[in-house]
Amino acid sequence: MMINLILIFPILACLIMFIFKAKWMNNFMINVYALMHLVVSIACAMNLPCISSKYFCADSSNIVFLLLLSIVFMAVAIYNNGYIKHETTDVRRLRHYSYMVLIFVLSMTGAILSTNLGLSWVFIEATTLASAYLILFSKTKTSIEAGWKYVYICSIGIALAFVGIILLTIATGNMNSLAYHDLFANATTFNPFWLKLSFVFVLFGIGTKMGLAPVHFWLPDAHSESPSPVSALLSAALLNSAFLIILKVYKITVLAGCADFGKLMMLVMGFLSLFITAVFVFHINNYKRMLAYSSVENMGILIIGCAVGGLATYATILHMIGHSLIKASFFLTSGNILEIYKTKKIKSVTGILKTDKKTGWLWVASFLGIVAFPPSVLFISEFLMIKSMILQKHYVLCGLFVILLTIVLFGLAKAVIKMSFGSKNPEKNYDENVKEVSFGMYFPQFVLLIAAFALGIYIPHFVNVLINGTITGLVG
Numbered sequence: 362m363m364i365n366l367i368l369i370f371p372i373l374a375c376l377i378m379f380i381f382k383a384k385w386m387n388n389f390m391i392n393v394y395a396l397m398h399l400v401v402s403i404a405c406a407m408n409l410p411c412i413s414s415k416y417f418c419a420d421s422s423n424i425v426f427l428l429l430l431s432i433v434f435m436a437v438a439i440y441n442n443g444y445i446k447h448e449t450t451d452v453r454r455l456r457h458y459s460y461m462v463l464i465f466v467l468s469m470t471g472a473i474l475s476t477n478l479g480l481s482w483v484f485i486e487a488t489t490l491a492s493a494y495l496i497l498f499s500k501t502k503t504s505i506e507a508g509w510k511y512v513y514i515c516s517i518g519i520a521l522a523f524v525g526i527i528l529l530t531i532a533t534g535n536m537n538s539l540a541y542h543d544l545f546a547n548a549t550t551f552n553p554f555w556l557k558l559s560f561v562f563v564l565f566g567i568g569t570k571m572g573l574a575p576v577h578f579w580l581p582d583a584h585s586e587s588p589s590p591v592s593a594l595l596s597a598a599l600l601n602s603a604f605l606i607i608l609k610v611y612k613i614t615v616l617a618g619c620a621d622f623g624k625l626m627m628l629v630m631g632f633l634s635l636f637i638t639a640v641f642v643f644h645i646n647n648y649k650r651m652l653a654y655s656s657v658e659n660m661g662i663l664i665i666g667c668a669v670g671g672l673a674t675y676a677t678i679l680h681m682i683g684h685s686l687i688k689a690s691f692f693l694t695s696g697n698i699l700e701i702y703k704t705k706k707i708k709s710v711t712g713i714l715k716t717d718k719k720t721g722w723l724w725v726a727s728f729l730g731i732v733a734f735p736p737s738v739l740f741i742s743e744f745l746m747i748k749s750m751i752l753q754k755h756y757v758l759c760g761l762f763v764i765l766l767t768i769v770l771f772g773l774a775k776a777v778i779k780m781s782f783g784s785k786n787p788e789k790n791y792d793e794n795v796k797e798v799s800f801g802m803y804f805p806q807f808v809l810l811i812a813a814f815a816l817g818i819y820i821p822h823f824v825n826v827l828i829n830g831t832i833t834g835l836v837g
Contacts, residue, residue: 363401363404363405363411363413364401364405364411364412364413364417364418364419364474365413366397366401367394367397367398367401367402367467367470368413368417368467368470368471368474370393370394370397371394371463371464371466371467372467374390374393374394374463375460375463375464377390378390378456378459378460379456382452382456384452384455386459387445387452387455387456387458387459388438388441388442388445388459390459390463391438391441391459391462391463392438392439392442394434394438394463394466395431395434395435395437395438395439396435396438398430398431398434398435398466398470399431399432399434399435401431402419402424402427402428402430402431403428403431405419405424405427406419406424406427406428406827409421409424409830413474415476415540416475416476416477416480417471417474417475417476418474418476419474420834421827421830421831421833421834422609422830422831422833422834422835423473423474423605423831423834424827424830424831425678425681425682425827425828425830425831426473426601426602426605427470427473427474428827429597429598429601429681429682429685430466430469430470430473430598430601430602432685432686432809433593433594433597433598433685433686433689434466434594434598435805436593436689436690436693436805436806436808436809437590437593437594437689437693437805439801439804439805440589440590440593440693440696440801440802440805440806441462441590442799442801443798443799443800443801443802444588444589444590444696444700444802445458445588445590447700454498457494458494458495458498458588461491461492461494461495462495462590462591462594464487464491465488465491465492465495465591465594466594466598467487467491468484468485468487468488468491469484469488469594469598469599469602471483471484471487472484472485472488472602472603472605472606473602473605476540476541476542477539477540477541478526478529478539478540478541478544478606478609478610479526479539481606481609482519482522482523482526482606485519485522485567485570485602485603485606486519488570488599488602489511489512489515489516489519489570490512492511492583492587492591492594492595492599493508493511493512494508495587495588495591496508496511496583496586496587496591497509497586498587498588498591499586499588501586503582503586504586504587506582507579507582507583507585507586507587508583508586510578510579510582510583511579511582511583513579514569514576514578514579515569515570515579517569518565518566518567518568518569518570518576519566519569519570520566521562521563521565521566521569522562522563522566522567523566524562524566525559525560525561525562525563525564525566525610526539526559526563528555528558528559528562529544529555529556529559529563529610529613531552531555531559532551532552532553532554532555532556532559533547533550533551534550534551534552536550541609544613545612545613545616548613548614548616548617549616549617549618551613551617553617553618553619556613556614556617556619557614557619557622559610560610560611560613560614560619560622560623560626561626563606563607563610564607564610564626564627564630567603567606567607567610568603568607568630568664570599570600570602570603571600571603571604571607571660571664572600572603572634572656572657572660573630573631573633573634573657573660573661573664574630574633574634574636574637574657574661575630575633575637577634577637577657580653580656580657581650581653581654581657582650583595583653584596584649584650584652584653584656584692585647585649585650585653585705588696589649589692589693589695589696589699590693590696592649592652592653592692592695593688593689593692593693596652596653596656596688596689596692597684597685597686597688597689597692598685600656600660601681601685604660604663604664604681605835607664608667608835609835611623611627611667612835612836615836623668624668624669624670625668627664627665627667627668628664628665628668628669628758630661630664631661631662631663631664631665631668632661632665632758632761632762632765633661634657634658634660634661634664635658635661635662635665635762635765635766635769636765637654637657638654638655638657638658638661638765638769639658639765639768639769639772641654642654642655642768642769642772642773643772643775645707645776646706646707646708647705647706647707648695648698648705648706648707648710648776648780649692649695649699649705650705651707651773651776652688652691652692652695655688655691655731655769655773656684656688658766658769659680659684659688659731662680662743662746662766663677663680663681663684665746665758665762666680666742666746666749669746669749669750669753669755669758670749670753670836671749671752671753672745672746672748672749672752673745673746673749673750674832674836675745675828675829675832676741676742676743676744676745676746676749677742677746678828678831678832679738679741679742679745679816679820679828680739680742680743680746682738682816682824682828683730683737683738683739683742683813683816683817684731684739686730686738686809686810686812686813687727687730687731687737687739687809687810687813688731689805689806689809690723690726690727690730690805690806690809690810690813691724691727691728691730691731693802693805693806694720694723694724694727694806695724696802697717697720697723697798697802697803698710698713698720698724698780700798700802701713701716701717701720701798702716707776707779707780710780711779711780711783711784712781712782712783712784713780713781714781714782715784717798719803720798720803721781723803723806723807723810724777724780724781725777725781726810726814727806727810728773728774728777730810730813730814731773732769732770732773732774733766735817736814736817736818737813737814737817738813738814738816738817738820739813739817740817741816741817741820743766746762747759747762747763750762
């Protein structure tokens, strides 16, 4: 029953907004859904498994993903109250924006809770349709281009994933079910050749939605052109939803005895993601685009950790938690910078700490968190991944991993230090009438960063229980 609430409410909310068309309802419905989503997620975490029907279930394998979506959505909803009024005063556009935010979160929720691979595919495709409008919301030439690029590339990715699902049905033989439970239970009987081929298509197809190289091309444009709250949802929630589907299909390959093949494919895409970020991070002059490439890097880290296995599996889930918290803060804070400076160009932004201290310190803290500076939780996760590689004697992989992370760190540092410190731009390109943005555009980032750094100091027992439950459910 609880799960049904977060699956049905967005549709009812859209109908209510369509009928009454009151301006105040737009943000109100988003806030109500965010609060409901968080409460239901916490309740489910305390009462696992939480079953809605044979098609939707919150269990140990997906509850961390659901909680992260809820937390990020709650932060976005609070931030959105102050942000969106600066974007447009057109009530009709605001209503459409609210429709799509609700449907977007519903689609991600469905993808996470689905107990059937086919249904997961349907919901992950729905995220494309819902978020496309949000990406081109500003209706500038670049945002429209980014929106259509997103639809085109992700549609190809989803088509590849669909081919992968068809190949998986061939691998299953006479089994007429795509329910994850049935796939896991019968994996040992699957045809290895068709299963491996299926995994390649699913990895590249769903990997497109996850932002893995070399199928990441939509991500920098989409993240940089979206409203900042949408960018936070894309990076800190959507990518996780796609990652969950990949993990479940990877589990099938492991149970079928094809783990080595799956690991090799994931390592290639993971290190390619790190390499591409390391190459491009020094040549970016758009700070939101820079954050997007950071997301490509971190998705690469997740897929590498999954492939390495062992202790790195724990580190992978911990890293996903930290990345979601910190990257959501980073993107929301970028919205503050855009509100003050009216530009996304790195070279046009200097002295944030002198223009708006709270935004400046949030920007610096988000940077320190994302590059794994202690006590960021990402320091713990990356340290554990490196330790796992050393214990398994993957010395070459470990060295390459550290080198690429270091290059990305310097690339991000170069931009963030330039933007944060120094004197105000003598051209006064910032808006002097916006000395400080509203409190609601600081508070969510503050809470997210406190959580991320607190986890780097002490990981509570219940967090360990959730992480270990996820590992058991997805790896076995």
